[in-house]
Each structure stands twice: as C-alpha cells, then as structure tokens.
Amino acid sequence: MSTVPLLIDWDLSRSKPAPFSFEWLILPSAKSTDIKIEPKIQQLSSSTIGAVGNTPFSLLTGTSTEQLPITDYLTKQITDLYNLANDGLFEDEQIREFWEALSALLLTFGDAAIEGIAPYIIGEKASAESASETLKCLSHQETLVAYDYRIWIMERALQSPSSWIRDAAALALESMDDRTAIPYIQEALSKESNESLRQYLQTVIGYLSRKR
Amino acid sequence: MTTQNTPVLPDISCWHVQTLRVTAFPSPSATISQPKWWSELLGTEPEVRNLRPARGELIEKGPFDKGTLTLQVFPLRIDWNLTVIPEAHLDDPDMPHLGSLPETGEKFIKLMSDWLSNASAPRLQRLAFGAVLNQAVGSPEEGYHLLAKYLPEIRLSPESTDFLYQINRPGKSAVPSSEGRSINRLSKWSCVAMHRTIVQYFPDGTPSTSPVGVASYACNLELDISTPGDFKEDLPQQTLAQILQEQYNFGIDIALRGDIA
Numbered sequence: 438m439s440t441v442p443l444l445i446d447w448d449l450s451r452s453k454p455a456p457f458s459f460e461w462l463i464l465p466s467a468k469s470t471d472i473k474i475e476p477k478i479q480q481l482s483s484s485t486i487g488a489v490g491n492t493p494f495s496l497l498t499g500t501s502t503e504q505l506p507i508t509d510y511l512t513k514q515i516t517d518l519y520n521l522a523n524d525g526l527f528e529d530e531q532i533r534e535f536w537e538a539l540s541a542l543l544l545t546f547g548d549a550a551i552e553g554i555a556p557y558i559i560g561e562k563a564s565a566e567s568a569s570e571t572l573k574c575l576s577h578q579e580t581l582v583a584y585d586y587r588i589w590i591m592e593r594a595l596q597s598p599s600s601w602i603r604d605a606a607a608l609a610l611e612s613m614d615d616r617t618a619i620p621y622i623q624e625a626l627s628k629e630s631n632e633s634l635r636q637y638l639q640t641v642i643g644y645l646s647r648k649r
Numbered sequence: 650m651t652t653q654n655t656p657v658l659p660d661i662s663c664w665h666v667q668t669l670r671v672t673a674f675p676s677p678s679a680t681i682s683q684p685k686w687w688s689e690l691l692g693t694e695p696e697v698r699n700l701r702p703a704r705g706e707l708i709e710k711g712p713f714d715k716g717t718l719t720l721q722v723f724p725l726r727i728d729w730n731l732t733v734i735p736e737a738h739l740d741d742p743d744m745p746h747l748g749s750l751p752e753t754g755e756k757f758i759k760l761m762s763d764w765l766s767n768a769s770a771p772r773l774q775r776l777a778f779g780a781v782l783n784q785a786v787g788s789p790e791e792g793y794h795l796l797a798k799y800l801p802e803i804r805l806s807p808e809s810t811d812f813l814y815q816i817n818r819p820g821k822s823a824v825p826s827s828e829g830r831s832i833n834r835l836s837k838w839s840c841v842a843m844h845r846t847i848v849q850y851f852p853d854g855t856p857s858t859s860p861v862g863v864a865s866y867a868c869n870l871e872l873d874i875s876t877p878g879d880f881k882e883d884l885p886q887q888t889l890a891q892i893l894q895e896q897y898n899f900g901i902d903i904a905l906r907g908d909i910a
Contacts, residue, residue: 500817500833500835500873500875500877500878501835501873502672502674502775502777502779502873502875502878503779503873504672504726504728551725552723552724552725552726555705555723555724556701556703556704556706556724559705559724560702560703560704560705560706560724561703562703562704585878585879585881586725588881589677589725589774590677590725592677592678593677593724595677596677596678596680615881617881617882618881621677621678624678
C-alpha cells in the first residue's frame with residue numbers, strides 16, 4: 438500500500454478572509470501504517486496581518502502586545518545587511534548605505550525590525566563596529582516609529598561586554614534626549630570599569646538631567 | 650420605578666479557552682541567560698527545548714493541564730502560551746478548546762503568578778495577559794444575535810457578515826504601588842466558523858479535499874490586557890503577580906459583561 442500525505446485542515450473563519458486556520462499535517466513515514474502527525478497552528482489577527490510580507494502595517498494598534506510575525510523576508514534582509522556590515526564598514530559610502538537600508542527596514546516593519554535586529558546587538562552576532570553604527574542610526578531617526586523599542590535596545594546595549602558598543606549606546610541615548618534613560622545609565626555607570634567611559638556616562642547623565 | 654432593558658448574558662463558563670498568554674517585556678537592565686524557569690515552576694524538564702544563545706532565544710514546550718505550554722524567550726519579550734493539543738481533537742467535531750475560562754484561566758494565572766513571584770523572575774517594564782476565547786453557537790445568525798448582547802452600542806442584524814470590532818477601554822489599576830496607573834483593556838469581537846477538511850495529496854502532487862462533518866460556529870473574543878507600553882520604568886517586582894491577577898480579573902469582567910465603556 439502506498440502512502441500519501443494527508444492534510445487535515447480546520448479552518449476557523451470570520452466569513453472572509455479566514456484569519457484563523459488550524460492545520461494538522463499528516464506526513465507519510467517509512468512504514469505505511471505509521472502516520473506521523475505534525476500540528477501547525479497559525480493565527481493571524483487584524484493587527485498583525487499587514488506585517489506579513491513587504492507591506493507597511495498600521496501603527497494605530499499601539500496597545501496590542503500580540504507578537505508580530507518576523508517574516509522570512511525581514512529575517513533575510515537583516516541577515517544580508519549584517520553579513521555585509523560584519524565584513525567591515527570602511528568607507529563613508531558603505532556606512533551611508535548601511536544606514537539607508539536599516540532606516541528603510543525600520544520604517545517598513547517598525548517594532549518587528551527592532552525585534553529582528555535585537556539578536557545581533559544583544560546576542561553579539563554583529564561586529565562591534567556594525568552594532569555601534571546600528572545604535573547611532575537608530576538614534577538619528579526623525580520619526581516616532583518603534584521609539585520605545587529603539588530606546589530599549591540602546592539601554593540594553595549599555596550592558597554589552599564590548600566597551601565600543603557601550604560607548605555607542607551612551608552616545609545614542611544622549612542623542613535621544615530622553616530622561617527616562619537616566620536610571621539605566623546610572624546602573625551602567627555603577628558597573629562600568631572603563632574610566633573614560635565612566636566619565637562619559639556621567640556627562641550623559643548630567644546632560645539628560647538638564648532636559649525637561 | 651423604571652426597569653432597564655439589560656440583556657441576559659450567558660454564564661462566564663460558556664466561554665471556552667482556545668489560547669491563554671502572558672507576555673512579559675523585560676527591563677533593559679535584566680540579564681536573562683539560560684533561565685531555569687520551566688523546571689522551577691513545573692518540577693519537570695520540558696519535552697522540547699530549543700536554545701539559540703547567539704540570538705538570545707530559548708523555546709521550551711511541554712504539557713500543562715489539558716494543553717501545551719510554551720515558553721518563548723526573546724531579547725525583547727518573554728511569552729508563556731497555553732494552547733490546545735491539536736491531536737487530541739482530531740475526532741472532535743466541536744471547536745478545540747482547553748476548558749472553560751474560569752477553570753483553565755485560574756490554573757494558568759496561578760502558575761504565572763508563581764513565576765512572577767519567584768526570585769529568579771526577570772525585572773519587567775511591561776506585563777500583559779492575553780486570551781482567545783470561543784463561545785459555541787448553532788449558526789452564524791445565532792452568533793451575531795449573541796454578539797449583539799455583548800456589544801450593546803453596536804447595531805448588528807442577523808444577516809450581518811464580516812463583523813470585527815476592536816477597542817481599547819483603558820482602566821485604572823488598584824494594585825498598591827501601581828495605583829491609578831492606566832491599564833489597557835483591548836478586546837476584539839467577532840464570529841468564527843470552523844470547517845474540518847481532509848486534504849489528500851496524490852503521488853503526483855494533486856490535492857483532493859473533502860469536508861468532514863458539519864461546520865461549527867462560535868462568538869470569538871480576543872483579550873489583550875496590558876500595562877502601558879510607554880511606561881519606561883521597571884514595574885515593582887513585589888506586585889507583579891498582583892498586576893497579573895488584576896489583568897485577569899479585567900479580562901473576566903469583559904467576558905462576563907461585554908464591551909461596556
């Protein structure tokens with residue numbers, strides 16, 4: 438008896454289009470009598486569906502905490518970007534192209550772009566040089582897109598093992614002019630062993646403290 | 650004396666759980682490295698563990714109550730999801746669910762409160778409770794009729810289709826140290842249908858589909874109750890469990906009373 442793959446599909450639809458689908462993918466295994474069931478549950482909501490593919494999504498649902506899907510497209514764009522940047526950003530032209538590509542991803546994908554970038558900055562997949570350029574670029578965006586996530590990643594980068602990245606994070610936070618970063622810079626200062634960086638962190642705290 | 654024409658709404662136990670979720674957004678100062686939350690909380694090892702240290706990611710899965718519990722740790726967020734086990738419902742013509750909201754919800758919240766109260770819990774900037782709930786109905790018309798009772802400000806006729814309603818009704822926290830702070834109460838209402846279909850692929854790749862049984866219908870409610878996203882400080886660690894309990898109570902209130910401003 439030959440086996441054929443079976444897909445049992447439970448479609449939960451709100452008329453049209455179907456926002457939910459429950460799928461059970463039954464694949465043939467080595468023995469025809471032994472059927473392997475691989476469940477795949479996929480759920481898309483109205484607030485996340487626009488983020489699928491290379492499509493700008495609405496930023497009006499700022500209260501939602503549902504996880505945005507990081508698409509294969511976005512993942513590939515970020516991977517390609519850092520593969521190139523990790524080879525070295527030697528010339529102004531290379532840095533400009535890096536900033537343009539990163540800004541485009543940010544404006545297109547918002548928070549999801551920062552979620553995709555985070556492993557490179559926090560997980561240390563990016564070189565210190567490209568991580569630093571990323572932080573600088575994120576602090577120079579004249580938009581509120583992904584503002585909270587951008588601040589978060591800069592504050593988180595203050596804990597980086599690389600003093601180069603910590604320095605870039607402090608510089609980026611200084612550029613953001615956001616006093617809410619002060620407690621996190623103070624915490625970083627309490628752990629900082631590099632004397633010149635300690636002095637710079639104190640300068641940034643002083644600068645932000647004077648901001649209203 | 651005047652009498653108000655208030656619709657009688659079904660008991661809270663009529664809402665069946667499709668998914669429950671707790672999402673925690675860690676503080677920038679939280680260092681999360683290969684956490685042992687699963688074994689500390691459940692006393693066992695997860696059935697599935699996928700660790701990607703270079704990406705700062707961890708995914709763990711295992712059984713909990715009548716469903717599958719999944720822990721997903723990403724740099725910017727931590728999600729605990731309780732979902733249905735699809736294999737357990739292959740022969741069930743009804744919509745797969747984990748049980749009634751009060752029954753399943755209380756077990757899940759108890760588990761999550763234990764996590765948040767644990768000394769190893771991360772410092773957080775934001776916390777959210779999410780749920781996807783279904784209430785079975787006999788037909789789309791019945792679904793819209795029931796939905797109209799939960800949404801008294803909306804005019805829904807039985808022949809309505811494609812209805813989707815989402816709103817945030819911010820509330821105020823009464824938890825000590827967070828008292829008076831805003832809580833997002835996002836709810837999303839719709840009617841859903843479930844069609845069960847067998848899709849068979851022949852050796853040449855040609856698919857053949859055949860429906861199984863009859864369609865089933867439900868009113869669908871998605872809840873997303875959260876602390877504000879623009880709150881930039883760490884949430885008080887000692888009251889995290891209370892904040893979550895309050896969010897769950899807000900969720901129960903919406904499921905019980907509908908969209909009431």
